[in-house]
Amino acid sequence: MSFETRITRLPTAFDSERGDDTLALVPGLSGDLGKLVHGTAGCSPYLKSLIEKEKDWLPGAFDDPEAALATLFDELAEVAPDALGAALRMGKRRVALMTALADIAGVWELEQVTGALTDYADLASDLALKSAIANEIRRKKLPGQTEDDVATAGGMVTLAMGKMGAHELNYSSDIDLICLFDETRFDPADYHDARASFVRATRKMSSMLNDLTGDGYVFRTDLRLRPDPAVTPVCLAMEAAERYYESLGRTWERAAYIKARPSAGDLEAGGRFLQTLKPFVWRRHLDFAAIQDAHDMRLRIREHKGLGGKITLEGHNMKLGRGGIREIEFFTQTRQLIAGGRDPSLRDNRTVPALGHLAEKGWVPEEAAAILARHYRSHREVEHRIQMINDAQTHDFPKSDDGMQRIACLMGRDLGELKAEIVDRLEEVHELTEGFFAPDAAKPQEVSELDGEIIARWQTYPAFRSERAVAIFDRLKPDLLNRLSNTAHPNQALLSLDGFLAGLPAGVQLFSLFEANPQLIDLLVDIVGTAPALAKHLSRNSGVFDAVIGGSFFTPWPNEDGLRAELADVLAHEGDDYERKLDSARRWAKEWHFRVGVHHLRGLISAKEAGEHYADLASASVAALWPVVQEKFAEKHGPCPGRGAMVLGMGSLGARRLNASSDLDLIVIYDADGVDFSEGRRPLASRAYYARLTQAMVTAVTAQMAQGRLYEVDMRLRPSGTQGPVATSVTSFKDYQKSEAWTWEHLALTRARPVAGEESLMDEVEAFRQELLAAPRDGTKIKADVNEMRDRIAAAKAPKGVWDAKIGRGRLQDIELVSQTCALMAGTPLRSVFDGLDAGVAIGWLDDAQCIALKADYDLFWKVQVASKLLSEQDLSPEVIGEGGAAFVLRETGEEVMERLAGALVDAAERSGDLVDLVLGKDREKE
Numbered sequence: 011m012s013f014e015t016r017i018t019r020l021p022t023a024f025d026s027e028r029g030d031d032t033l034a035l036v037p038g039l040s041g042d043l044g045k046l047v048h049g050t051a052g053c054s055p056y057l058k059s060l061i062e063k064e065k066d067w068l069p070g071a072f073d074d075p076e077a078a079l080a081t082l083f084d085e086l087a088e089v090a091p092d093a094l095g096a097a098l099r100m101g102k103r104r105v106a107l108m109t110a111l112a113d114i115a116g117v118w119e120l121e122q123v124t125g126a127l128t129d130y131a132d133l134a135s136d137l138a139l140k141s142a143i144a145n146e147i148r149r150k151k152l153p154g155q156t157e158d159d160v161a162t163a164g165g166m167v168t169l170a171m172g173k174m175g176a177h178e179l180n181y182s183s184d185i186d187l188i189c190l191f192d193e194t195r196f197d198p199a200d201y202h203d204a205r206a207s208f209v210r211a212t213r214k215m216s217s218m219l220n221d222l223t224g225d226g227y228v229f230r231t232d233l234r235l236r237p238d239p240a241v242t243p244v245c246l247a248m249e250a251a252e253r254y255y256e257s258l259g260r261t262w263e264r265a266a267y268i269k270a271r272p273s274a275g276d277l278e279a280g281g282r283f284l285q286t287l288k289p290f291v292w293r294r295h296l297d298f299a300a301i302q303d304a305h306d307m308r309l310r311i312r313e314h315k316g317l318g319g320k321i322t323l324e325g326h327n328m329k330l331g332r333g334g335i336r337e338i339e340f341f342t343q344t345r346q347l348i349a350g351g352r353d354p355s356l357r358d359n360r361t362v363p364a365l366g367h368l369a370e371k372g373w374v375p376e377e378a379a380a381i382l383a384r385h386y387r388s389h390r391e392v393e394h395r396i397q398m399i400n401d402a403q404t405h406d407f408p409k410s411d412d413g414m415q416r417i418a419c420l421m422g423r424d425l426g427e428l429k430a431e432i433v434d435r436l437e438e439v440h441e442l443t444e445g446f447f448a449p450d451a452a453k454p455q456e457v458s459e460l461d462g463e464i465i466a467r468w469q470t471y472p473a474f475r476s477e478r479a480v481a482i483f484d485r486l487k488p489d490l491l492n493r494l495s496n497t498a499h500p501n502q503a504l505l506s507l508d509g510f511l512a513g514l515p516a517g518v519q520l521f522s523l524f525e526a527n528p529q530l531i532d533l534l535v536d537i538v539g540t541a542p543a544l545a546k547h548l549s550r551n552s553g554v555f556d557a558v559i560g561g562s563f564f565t566p567w568p569n570e571d572g573l574r575a576e577l578a579d580v581l582a583h584e585g586d587d588y589e590r591k592l593d594s595a596r597r598w599a600k601e602w603h604f605r606v607g608v609h610h611l612r613g614l615i616s617a618k619e620a621g622e623h624y625a626d627l628a629s630a631s632v633a634a635l636w637p638v639v640q641e642k643f644a645e646k647h648g649p650c651p652g653r654g655a656m657v658l659g660m661g662s663l664g665a666r667r668l669n670a671s672s673d674l675d676l677i678v679i680y681d682a683d684g685v686d687f688s689e690g691r692r693p694l695a696s697r698a699y700y701a702r703l704t705q706a707m708v709t710a711v712t713a714q715m716a717q718g719r720l721y722e723v724d725m726r727l728r729p730s731g732t733q734g735p736v737a738t739s740v741t742s743f744k745d746y747q748k749s750e751a752w753t754w755e756h757l758a759l760t761r762a763r764p765v766a767g768e769e770s771l772m773d774e775v776e777a778f779r780q781e782l783l784a785a786p787r788d789g790t791k792i793k794a795d796v797n798e799m800r801d802r803i804a805a806a807k808a809p810k811g812v813w814d815a816k817i818g819r820g821r822l823q824d825i826e827l828v829s830q831t832c833a834l835m836a837g838t839p840l841r842s843v844f845d846g847l848d849a850g851v852a853i854g855w856l857d858d859a860q861c862i863a864l865k866a867d868y869d870l871f872w873k874v875q876v877a878s879k880l881l882s883e884q885d886l887s888p889e890v891i892g893e894g895g896a897a898f899v900l901r902e903t904g905e906e907v908m909e910r911l912a913g914a915l916v917d918a919a920e921r922s923g924d925l926v927d928l929v930l931g932k933d934r935e936k937e
Contacts, residue, residue, distance in 0.1 A: 013072040017042045018116035022419045025556050035066045043072060052421040056401040060107040060413050067104060075108050075117070078166035079126060083133055090140045092427075098134050099225035104132045108400055110181065113615065114392075114420055119385050123394070127179040130186055131579060132170070135187065136274035140162050142211035152207040153200035165192035166208050167283070168215075170273035171235050171266055176359045180390065182397035182404075188270070193247040201247075208245040216244070221467030224765050230403060235266060248283045265343045267291045268350075269359040287812065315374045321436050322412065323429050328393045329405035335393065337443040338386045339768035345733030347528075361386055366614075378442055381455050385435045386498035392432060395420045403745040460491055463503050464508050473517030478815065483523040489528065493535045502893060503539035506878040510538050513549025521557060529553055537611065540894035541881045544607050544760040550718070563605055564614075566624055573602065581638055586640045592710055602627050607670055608881055611833025617873040617902060620880075624668035629765045631676070631712070632657055636766040639707045647699060652683030655700055655737065656767025656775060657707075660727045664763035665841045667872075669879040673722035674711070677762075678737040679702040681771055691936075701739040708736075727758050739829030740771065744778055753795035759783065760833040761841045784837040793930045796831050799879070800930075812912045813885035815875040820923025822875060825868045828926045843868055854928050862924055867918040873902045874915065 020042065039047055047068075051058035071078035082101055089097040109126050112118040143163045146152045155164040171186040173179050189212045196204045212233070217229040232246050237254035254557070255263065267287060272280025321332055329335045342364050350356040353371060358364040362383045369379035383853075393405055397419045408414050418425040472479050494503050514520065524530050533555075538545040548555070565795065568576065578599050584590040608626065610620040636657060640650065660675035662668050682696035694702065704725075711720045729738050729746040747755070759779055764772035800819075809818030816822045829846030836849035847864055850856040856864070878886050882894045888896050888908045896908050905911040 011115060013075055013112075013115075015042065016044050016115070016117045017420045019114070020045050021053050021114055021422055022064065035059060036068060038069050043192045044258070046111060049419065050111060050114055053416045054110075054400075057107065057398055059520055060103055060110075064104055064107055071104070071108055071821050074110055079105060079130075081110060082132045083129075086137060089137075091144065094137060094141055095223070095228075096225050098137065098218065098228045099223065101228065102130065102228045105503055106181070106401075110394075113181075114398075114422075120390055120854060121177075123896070124173070124178045126172055127183070128177045130172075131174055131179055131183075131185050132273045133230055134219060135168055135170075135185065135215065135231075135632060136523055138215040138228075139166065139168060139211065139274045141218070141391060142214035143290065143865035145214070146207045146211050148255070151604075152212070155195075155284075162279070163211075164208075165195040165276050165279060166190070166211065167192075167272050167275040167277065167280035169270045169280055169284070171270050173269075174273065174517050175269035175271045176361065178360065178390075181394040182401050184232045184403055186235050187273070187576045189233065190280070190283060191244040191245055192276060193229055193284075195247055205243065205245070205247065206460050209243045213243040237263075248279070250288075252283070252286055252300070254286060256705070259290050260345070264291050264347060265340075268346055268357070270342050270357065270736060275933055277536070288589040291347075292354075292357065293347070301607055303845065319363075321433060321435055321440070323407055325406050325409045326407050326436070328396065328407065329406075331436070332910035333438070333440035334388045335386065337439055338382050339388070341382065341443045342368065346370075349373055372589050382442060385439050388432075388435055389439075391421070395726070404781040422892055448793060451612070460495060462563060464501075464504055465491070468508070468511055471514065473511055473514035473520075473646070475516075476518060479517035479521055482525055483517060486521060486524055486531070490524075490531055490535075493531060494539075503535065506545050510534070510545045510549045513546060515550075520555070520678050533608065536806075538610070540612055540898050541607070544604075544611070544880060548788075565617075567619075567626075570626040570629050570633075573626055574633045577630055577634035581634060588638070589715070591638050592635075592713070592720075593717045595631060596715060597719050599627060599631050599720055600717065608878070610880060611898060613901065618878040620871075620876055621662075621667040621872070622670065624670065624672065625663055626719060627667040628663055628672070629659060629666075629763075632676070633766040635710055635720075636707065639710045640703065643706050644690065645696050646692050647691060647702075648682075650703070650768075651688045651696045653681040653771055654768035655680035655703065656771045658775060659763045659765040660758055661724075664761040664764070665843065665868050666701060666763070667842070669876045671879045673724050675724050675725060675727050676708075677725065677743075678707070679735055679740050679743050679771070680756035680905050681768075691813060697735070697739075700739075701735055704737040727755075727757065731756075740809070743775070747778075747782055753783045753792060754799055756782070757827070757830040760830045760838075760846065763841060780839040783834065783839060787835050787837075789835055791826060792835060796827060797930050800926075811885055811887075812915055813874070813878065813887060815871040815878065816914070818919060820867070820921065820926060822868065822871045824926050825864055825871070825922055827862075828929050831930070852930065856925075860925050860928075864922055870914065870918050874899065874911075877902050 015330075019449075024202060036047060039609070044932075049063060051061050053222070065250060081815075083106055086094075086097055086101050087428075105126060109123055110117070112124045140163055141158055141168060144160045145156070145161060147155050147157060147164065148528065152159075152164050159165070167174070167190055169188040171188060173183055174185045174187075179185070189208070191204065191208045193204070201916050207806065216231045216233065221232040222702070223225060234924045235241070235260075236242060236244070236246060237251055267284070268291065270284060272278075272284070307675060311622075327334060339361055342361050344365060345368050346356050346358075349371070356364070356367050356373070358367055365374060365379040365383045365386075368374040369376045370863045375384075396404060396407065398420060399413070399416055408417070415425055415430070418428050421428060467484075468474060469480070474483065490507075494500050495505065537548065577595060577598055580594050581591045584594050603624070606615070606620055606623045610617070611624075615623065640654075644650070656679055658664075658677040658679060662672055663674050663676075678700065680696075680700040682700070685696055687693045687695055688699045706723070708723050713719065719923050725736060726732055728734055728736065729743060729751070747759070760783065762779055764776050766772075803817075803823070804819065811820065818824070825838075826843055829850070831846075832850030832853065832855055833840065833846035835855070836853045838845065838849045840846070840849070844865055847856065847861045850859060850862045874886065877899045880899065881891050886895070886899055886908075891899070899904065900908065900911065903911055
């Protein structure tokens with residue numbers, strides 16, 4: 011389809027400069043093309059001059075503008091070095107002219123307009139750079155480089171920043187470049203000579219693009235976005251730049267690198283450099299402190315440029331003024347900085363698509379994103395028309411009626427209607443973005459009935475070391491204290507909050523997060539007023555609050571497979587960094603662990619569901635980490651000899667019933683399959699290989715790292731307990747279980763569950779478990795052994811008191827023991843406590859009423875146990891857990907007061923203890 015048939019809009023006539031003489035210089039143009047060129051020339055002195063210079067090229071280019079520009083690009087790539095400067099200036103004229111006409115005529119959308127300008131900037135800077143580098147190589151000034159290295163510019167790259175980086179160049183943009191070179195391509199002794207050569211090449215490239223000659227200029231080139239431009243050379247070694255950003259990089263530089271991309275020279279080296287900067291740009295935690303940085307930056311720009319105050323269109327700056335382009339870009343980039351570290355899908359360097367991603371993930375309301383995207387596109391169109399008048403890098407509306415009328419003509423609009431529309435857009439953008447950066451909602455007054463001495467000592471805590479943290483918290487404090495005063499026991503909640511604040515290592519990020527998300531203050535007050543243990547955990551792991559606003563905190567539970575897949579994806583994003591993988595696993599698990607606790611605390615899930623969720627989380631963590639540990643171990647010692655190994659979850663993990671502080675009972679079983687040694691740089695005998703692999707896995711789970719410890723691990727349930735090897739061959743495991751295992755070890759197998767490792771080995775172990783459990787048993791001997799175990803447990807551990815739900819006759823451990831005994835005698839492969847009790851009914855050891863009673867008592871004890879581990883590592887005494895904790899426990903158990911609950915626990919233990927005695931045939935001596 012020809013250019014003329016695609017024209018959708020035309021500039022209106024501009025009476026003071028009709029441009030008839032220009033039309034006469036471009037023969038053969040008539041109809042809409044004639045009107046387009048005539049109107050454009052009449053409205054813009056700059057475009058009129060381009061039309062005059064390109065009158066011979068223009069008619070043919072109209073046949074297919076995309077093809078015309080593609081041909082132009084191809085021809086420029088073949089230009090001789092001595093003619094390149096003039097050729098690039100000619101090319102810029104043609105690209106600028108065709109882009110302007112296609113834009114004004116509505117033939118190209120905004121993205122095609124900015125894309126064509128950016129593509130030419132890429133081409134021009136690449137050709138200019140490689141020409142300068144080729145000259146350095148010919149003069150033998152670039153050590154060790156030959157003509158073959160010109161294709162990669164000898165290891166030098168330009169990073170396109172700002173609008174060029176985002177493929178969003180405006181019509182008369184400067185181009186912002188950071189010039190770097192890969193120092194690893196040079197011997198250390200040649201470093202200074204190489205740097206001097208790259209500096210010369212950078213200056214020559216910049217001069218070729220930037221200098222104004224009789225043919226004009228190509229692009230005004232700005233190199234000042236590099237690190238510390240006042241004291242650094244125009245081209246830096248990548249290693250030096252990386253050191254700067256790691257130690258001194260600021261928020262505005264992080265925001266700038268959102269749009270950065272390699273644009274000329276050694277693109278692969280540029281890509282590697284940007285990869286190394288990801289931890290600098292994209293923080294692991296939600297970075298709400300960036301909001302204040304961006305707001306401060308906006309205010310400084312306004313003050314410096316004098317752009318505050320009410321919007322007056324004449325002279326208004328469409329880029330930096332109120333409601334302008336920069337407001338939308340800051341809004342978008344700041345939200346990307348907040349969340350992009352956790353969600354790579356938000357790392358789009360284009361403004362409008364980035365707004366769409368943010369809306370899709372819930373970081374920006376969909377309606378707000380749609381409005382800002384629409385206004386951004388309109389703002390950019392107006393910006394282009396302002397710059398088309400005289401090819402000026404300006405964003406200010408003209409102050410004269412004549413100038414304003416030119417813009418309206420280039421847009422084919424009535425001036426009055428256009429002005430009203432632009433003002434409306436500016437005001438709507440300002441209203442949307444200002445509320446995000448500087449919410450001015452009135453804060454409630456501080457309340458006086460709270461303990462002032464506690465509040466006064468907060469200033470001495472580590473979280474308040476910086477003035478910035480104090481300033482943010484001072485804005486939060488009235489609202490926070492007001493909410494505390496509305497709790498049932500304000501000073502008790504205040505004391506818990508005090509413990510939370512005392513444990514924080516720093517405050518800026520967390521306080522910024524609270525300020526940007528006031529709903530989190532409600533959650534914090536709920537936690538500190540109810541669960542001091544959870545509050546203490548939060549103070550040391552405040553990053554878990556990220557999960558609450560990460561978009562999925564209240565979605566349905568994803569189950570073990572979903573969790574495992576998610577963690578595997580998290581670990582994959584850490585590349586080859588083993589320690590970062592382990593820390594990422596800890597951070598991820600803590601967030602999910604926190605979610606389970608909060609959901610239970612707020613009554614969204616039951617104690618039973620909480621136990622299953624904690625177990626799913628633990629199983630997924632082990633399953634996802636196991637191949638990571640194997641891969642790391644194999645780097646030194648080679649792949650697993652034979653079939654490999656698997657991890658068997660025992661105890662509560664196997665039965666899928668953990669609490670908030672459970673450790674993990676694990677057994678590692680391997681099959682060397684006749685292979686004696688591994689094959690690696692440092693081979694190991696198979697037995698030693700799997701023993702050390704197991705130790706590596708335990709360390710990966712238990713080691714105290716920056717993100718804490720993942721889980722404690724207990725391996726005493728392996729064959730022969732602490733006397734046996736930490737990893738057991740599958741043959742030894744089977745032989746031991748068949749001929750040497752004690753009754754308690756077969757009882758433990760009733761709850762065993764494969765959780766990670768080689769699939770066929772997991773299947774084999776599970777099949778063996780079921781086969782072993784199905785074997786006939788001597789009921790009398792089993793009962794005798796179990797009674798002996800109960801006596802030993804009672805002698806070794808006494809209950810800590812009435813609130814001890816686990817230890818003691820008739821409590822959790824005792825009911826679990828009888829359930830396992832029933833399961834073993836019935837030969838059932840099912841693992842849960844209730845399934846074991848049902849098996850007792852099936853073999854006639856229990857009747858239905860007894861089974862129901864044991865289940866009810868177990869359920870009560872489980873609720874108390876899970877609640878106690880969530881609230882406090884101590885017992886559930888009212889004086890320990892406080893009123894908020896007591897209210898939670900009573901809600902969970904259905905009792906009205908703690909005294910009645912204590913009585914119910916005593917009664918349940920007595921009742922269940924008698925039933926366990928009856929099932930096991932134990933004669934209890936009457937006291």
